[in-house]
Amino acid sequence: MSSVQPGCLWVVATPIGHRDDLSARAIATLRAVHVVAAEDTRHTRPLLVHHGIDTPLMALHEHNERDAVEAIVRRLVAGESVALVSDAGTPLISDPGFRLVRAARAAGIRCVPIPGACAAIAALSVAGMPSDRFVFEGFLPPKSAARRSRLQQLANESRTVIFYESSHRVAESLADMRDIFGAQRDAVLARELTKLFETVLGEPLGELAVRVAADPDQQRGECVLLVAGRGEEADAKLAEGRRIFAILREELPPAKAAKMAAAISGAPRKALYESEK
Numbered sequence: 001m002s003s004v005q006p007g008c009l010w011v012v013a014t015p016i017g018h019r020d021d022l023s024a025r026a027i028a029t030l031r032a033v034h035v036v037a038a039e040d041t042r043h044t045r046p047l048l049v050h051h052g053i054d055t056p057l058m059a060l061h062e063h064n065e066r067d068a069v070e071a072i073v074r075r076l077v078a079g080e081s082v083a084l085v086s087d088a089g090t091p092l093i094s095d096p097g098f099r100l101v102r103a104a105r106a107a108g109i110r111c112v113p114i115p116g117a118c119a120a121i122a123a124l125s126v127a128g129m130p131s132d133r134f135v136f137e138g139f140l141p142p143k144s145a146a147r148r149s150r151l152q153q154l155a156n157e158s159r160t161v162i163f164y165e166s167s168h169r170v171a172e173s174l175a176d177m178r179d180i181f182g183a184q185r186d187a188v189l190a191r192e193l194t195k196l197f198e199t200v201l202g203e204p205l206g207e208l209a210v211r212v213a214a215d216p217d218q219q220r221g222e223c224v225l226l227v228a229g230r231g232e233e234a235d236a237k238l239a240e241g242r243r244i245f246a247i248l249r250e251e252l253p254p255a256k257a258a259k260m261a262a263a264i265s266g267a268p269r270k271a272l273y274e275s276e277k
């Protein structure tokens with residue numbers, strides 16, 4: 001483990017479910033620092049107790065952030081070592097801590113990551129979706145109009161898109177995604193990762209939206225949603241299919257023209273047929 005240096009801010013990832021997903025280096029760091037700044041001390045204490053750590057805790061959450069940041073930076077400048085943790089996973093990733101890290105760095109304090117669990121990365125690692133490029137969108141707006149408008153802005157995104165979503169809204173969000181990205185777009189729902197009811201479902205959005213809406217068990221726990229990017233290959237096929245369809249339509253009825261254009265181009269017949277409507 002790295003020796004804990006004075007005046008250093010350690011940004012420590014904690015588990016997203018399974019308590020043993022706390023690295024040996026994280027345990028040693030949490031033991032050695034002067035204080036652990038936690039999003040919710042009541043939540044973090046059992047984790048520390050489980051690992052035999054009795055370092056004092058202090059709270060750093062969105063409601064006391066300004067005062068807490070000042071107090072922590074003062075301690076760091078005075079030479080104390082501080083670890084920052086959130087309720088689960090990597091601090092700052094849809095969690096508090098950004099203002100503290102920014103203030104610490106501005107004060108010339110060294111900030112050291114102790115990497116570990118992150119739900120977005122854990123989900124991506126088992127989704128079987130292109131992972132060389134991806135975007136993390138965090139939480140969508142809770143209200144449908146704002147959510148749909150955000151999704152509309154992402155409709156042409158070609159990279160895999162990762163969302164965090166509350167289980168109460170997962171069915172609604174999937175329905176909006178299906179409407180905006182199209183029923184054929186591949187998606188994955190990764191639920192309760194590292195926990196007892198861990199589930200990873202991968203289907204086109206149309207099927208996934210129906211399945212989740214029909215099954216209350218799929219609307220429980222913590223969820224990550226991943227949506228495949230808009231494929232350039234599929235777009236090119238569709239454009240070619242539409243071009244052929246338009247030529248054939250001059251001689252043939254729509255159903256027959258769509259069937260032939262689909263066979264020639266590889267584009268979905270239904271999409272070609274519907275392009276006339």
Ligand code: SAM
Nearest residue numbers: 016089090093094118119164165192193222223
């Ligand atoms: N900082 C955390 C991280 O590194 O993943 C994320 C914190 S954010 C407030 C909480 C959200 O992360 C949940 O609403 C859910 O979308 C996702 N999440 C956290 N734990 C999860 C798990 N075990 N399985 C699936 N999603 C999880």
